[in-house]
Amino acid sequence: FLLPLSHDEVVHGKSSLLGKMPGDDWQKFANLRLLLGYMYAQPGKKLLFMGGEFGQWNEWYHDGSLDWHLLQYGSHKGLQRWVQDLNRVYREESALHRFDFQPEGFQWITCEDAENSVLVFLRRSKHEFIICAFNFTPVPREGYAIGVPEASSVTVM
16 A cells, blocks of 8 residues: 555645645645654555655745755755655665564554553564554653563664
8 A cells, every 4th residue: 555645635726735834934844844753653555745845835846847956954954854754764674664564574563642642552573573653743752661572772763
């Protein structure tokens, strides 16, 4: 299956992905980074439509080019680097794609913490796993405890 953030989402008066996000500009970029990270961590193949990789403000227009000039701004350049990092991690970590279509490739760890708006799940390959944790609020969750299936080292992105 495919996880598309496609052309149908960003044309005909629907706004760009960045424009759909709530809050001020900082929050909009943070929310888009969260959405993209969550999408990349989910099972399934990814599809990101043109302009989404750097946070184009304008919706896509077939007779014009993308707003590449936005890359002169740190927030847009940072979003582009985030997508580059997601692509690299997705390629390098087989747990993110090895068992996309088998139940053993995905396991919920925390999916009922509505109070903190946190979701945590595990992605697994044959001999490795990655824990994906998402905080859907602007509130830092320092010291947030999650269960893991076995002792391991931790890398936080």
